[in-house]
Amino acid sequence: MNAAVKNRIPGRTINRLTLYKRYLEYLLEMDSGNNYITSSELGEETHFNSAIVRRDLSCLGQLGQRKVGYKIDELCKTINKVLGLDKTWDVALIGVGNLGKALAVYRGFEKLGFKIVAIFDNDRFKIGKKWKGVKIQDMKYISKIVKQKRIKIAIIAVPFKAAQETADLLIKSGIKAILNLAPTRLTVPDGIKLRSIDLAVKLENLSHLLVRDR
Amino acid sequence: MNAAVKNRIPGRTINRLTLYKRYLEYLLEMDSGNNYITSSELGEETHFNSAIVRRDLSCLGQLGQRKVGYKIDELCKTINKVLGLDKTWDVALIGVGNLGKALAVYRGFEKLGFKIVAIFDNDRFKIGKKWKGVKIQDMKYISKIVKQKRIKIAIIAVPFKAAQETADLLIKSGIKAILNLAPTRLTVPDGIKLRSIDLAVKLENLSHLLVRDR
DNA sequence: CGATGTGAATAATTTCACAGCG
DNA sequence: CGCTGTGAAATTATTCACATCG
Numbered sequence: 001m002n003a004a005v006k007n008r009i010p011g012r013t014i015n016r017l018t019l020y021k022r023y024l025e026y027l028l029e030m031d032s033g034n035n036y037i038t039s040s041e042l043g044e045e046t047h048f049n050s051a052i053v054r055r056d057l058s059c060l061g062q063l064g065q066r067k068v069g070y071k072i073d074e075l076c077k078t079i080n081k082v083l084g085l086d087k088t089w090d091v092a093l094i095g096v097g098n099l100g101k102a103l104a105v106y107r108g109f110e111k112l113g114f115k116i117v118a119i120f121d122n123d124r125f126k127i128g129k130k131w132k133g134v135k136i137q138d139m140k141y142i143s144k145i146v147k148q149k150r151i152k153i154a155i156i157a158v159p160f161k162a163a164q165e166t167a168d169l170l171i172k173s174g175i176k177a178i179l180n181l182a183p184t185r186l187t188v189p190d191g192i193k194l195r196s197i198d199l200a201v202k203l204e205n206l207s208h209l210l211v212r213d214r
Numbered sequence: 215m216n217a218a219v220k221n222r223i224p225g226r227t228i229n230r231l232t233l234y235k236r237y238l239e240y241l242l243e244m245d246s247g248n249n250y251i252t253s254s255e256l257g258e259e260t261h262f263n264s265a266i267v268r269r270d271l272s273c274l275g276q277l278g279q280r281k282v283g284y285k286i287d288e289l290c291k292t293i294n295k296v297l298g299l300d301k302t303w304d305v306a307l308i309g310v311g312n313l314g315k316a317l318a319v320y321r322g323f324e325k326l327g328f329k330i331v332a333i334f335d336n337d338r339f340k341i342g343k344k345w346k347g348v349k350i351q352d353m354k355y356i357s358k359i360v361k362q363k364r365i366k367i368a369i370i371a372v373p374f375k376a377a378q379e380t381a382d383l384l385i386k387s388g389i390k391a392i393l394n395l396a397p398t399r400l401t402v403p404d405g406i407k408l409r410s411i412d413l414a415v416k417l418e419n420l421s422h423l424l425v426r427d428r
Numbered sequence: 429c430g431a432t433g434t435g436a437a438t439a440a441t442t443t444c445a446c447a448g449c450g
Numbered sequence: 451c452g453c454t455g456t457g458a459a460a461t462t463a464t465t466c467a468c469a470t471c472g
Contacts, residue, residue: 252452252453252454253453253454254453265456268453268454268455268456269455269456271454271455272454272455272456276454276455277454278453278454278455279453279454280452280453280454280455281451281452281453281454282452282453282454283453283454284454
């Protein structure tokens with residue numbers, strides 16, 4: 001059934017890899033002169049136990065050098081590869097409310113390797129406008145353009161009532177991964193990757209913690 | 215050391231409670247006529263196993279009725295109480311870039327019980343403007359106003375370079391819980407609640423999944 | 429020596445499966 | 451009967467602790 005189960009890296013590990021990598025890139029940018037980093041240093045910086053740093057990194061192969069640590073640039077490159085960041089991903093953004101707009105103009109994406117190449121909305125006052133050089137198009141062209149450009153990743157930033165039908169349409173058009181920012185649980189077929197950012201979950205978690213501790 | 219460790223509800227459970235509650239509220243709004251819901255129905259809807267739904271809900275006390283299920287309105291009320299949502303929380307928003315603006319004008323918050331009562335930025339072109347009736351103020355007044363209004367929750371939506379110092383200032387001013395939207399790991403003292411929303415983590419998780427499965 | 433990599437121990441979370449009860 | 455609530459098993463994740471090796 002599962003073809004690709006050799007050495008599946010745990011989901012939590014993947015999340016931490018992003019955080020490790022962010023710090024490694026910061027170090028490289030700083031050019032501190034230090035070429036190596038130990039698991040304890042990396043752990044301290046990212047607030048994880050050094051043992052889990054080592055176990056996480058051991059998923060990537062034998063990268064460390066005893067007594068020295070991990071070579072920063074090499075480790076960084078390996079993590080990027082595992083995260084699929086050795087290429088740039090074309091991304092479709094659906095919905096240009098304030099949140100969508102925030103994403104559309106956010107420059108950080110491209111640095112990470114995600115390039116918004118298509119933007120859709122169904123507000124006729126927005127259609128035709130450009131954000132960072134990308135024209136906002138009518139949502140009725142989603143299927144055509146996603147297919148044409150072979151886009152694999154989409155960000156859904158539409159109102160929650162429209163989120164599921166948007167997802168369905170995207171998937172029918174060939175999208176393989178969805179980042180859902182609408183505050184609703186999406187249902188997607190097997191094989192489609194889905195991650196959600198849910199503000200309410202985070203906020204209510206905080207308020208719970210506040211009342212829990214008196 | 216820990217005064218409030220009687221019946222601490224697991225963090226994952228708390229996250230799911232938000233999702234259960236969202237569906238329950240939807241049902242109440244629909245007024246479908248059905249007053250009860252079973253763990254299987256709730257689980258199916260929220261994509262969780264019915265056993266974990268039952269275990270989660272059992273943390274709240276003995277709420278279910280055998281053969282019938284859980285009374286929707288009662289369950290909803292209990293969850294809200296546990297999540298600290300039986301009152302409205304005043305929230306401070308720091309940073310009115312696109313992301314901050316998206317949050318400032320987002321009407322969903324208030325419905326959840328979070329009211330943005332103070333907005334700060336240090337861009338003098340933004341200071342003085344109003345968003346949804348709340349004036350944007352100079353960040354130098356953070357301490358004064360947070361103390362004055364006794365605000366406990368803050369959302370940080372400033373550029374990542376300013377995030378840590380903003381957090382430090384907020385905490386010194388009496389903030390007890392922070393939702394961090396800046397793409398950086400914050401360090402906060404014990405007792406301060408911190409949750410982060412990290413777009414990069416989510417996106418890179420997706421790209422990893424795409425390359426993992428071919 | 430001093431760091432990694434990893435078995436083994438521990439902890440946390442989820443799932444199974446069923447007793448118990450209205 | 452049909453559901454909840456929950457022991458017990460299974461699974462997953464983290465931490466300890468140390469053999470190993472450059």
